[in-house]
Amino acid sequence: MLLSKLREALICLRAGRVTLPYPFEPHDPAPGFRGKIRVDPDLCFGCGGCADVCPAGVILIRDTGQLTRVLEFRWSRCTYCGRCEEVCPEGAISMSQEFETATDSADDMVLTLEVFMGPCQRCGRCFPPPTSLEKISVTGFRSDEASVRPGAEVPALHGVSAQATGPGKGERS
């Protein structure tokens, strides 16, 4: 009994100090950690793909006028799944490494982005194909194909196999 206590004390002495000095010294997360979402306002074009896939309904979209659309990120309920980053055709959303997001006010956990929507008012055909919306239909569904994961090169739309286009896109092939 006493011996086992002594052995325990010895083990603890040998281990030395194990406690992280964390709040007083930074302790960065491992690479690949998904922290608070970060939005690049200049890249977003307001397609709404992120709002479509967000499982927690973090991203709300309101059209406030003919030319403006407001994206509201209520990230207090974000599950840090990274779906929005994966689906965004312009790479406007990225998952930062920021985890020190504790706050004393619920209002701090809101991000709004006012997007200027630039519709072509004459011809209605502003974008050369494949448009960014079409790119979403490739990356916008969960797929086990490694080639369509973010990071891998997105295959050219017209060369895409039926398998890679994912469910719900059968009419395209």
Next chain:
Amino acid sequence: MLKGLCRKAFPKALWVYHVNTGACNGCDIEVIDVLTPYYDAERFGIRLVGSPRHADVLLTSGPVTRQVAPALQRLLEAVPEPKLVFAVGSCACGGGPWFDSYSVLGGADQAVSVDYYIPGCPPRPEAILYGVALALGLVPKKVASEALRQESLEELALGVSLYERGNDGRQD
């Protein structure tokens, strides 16, 4: 002001009563992690206690389900003043993916008033420590609400306001 009050009211230790209001257990495991020697929240006097009557802090994790909401309110009543409520995890902060479910009221703030929110799914143990340190006034707050805005193309190209351009350029 709340911070100053907090530092005055809790100069030494925060005793915590942990309540799971419908969490998936992810957050609960991280809370236990914070109490291990590696993260060691006991440095700051954080201790789990077995009864709300001994506690200073009610730590909730998980979305508040309809079933548990009255119990949560009764628990909070049992905590002696002054008391704090911590919401740990995205579920407790805003309801998580279940925020609009029929059986869920939403985040912890739908049932009780929350003093500190620690988002994350689950929050890293460091994030929970950071929340504790924030409550103790050891670290500054790092997040604030953001409002981003894009300039319209016209504004960018011409440097005039949208309405002027609309009046003389378009006939609609």
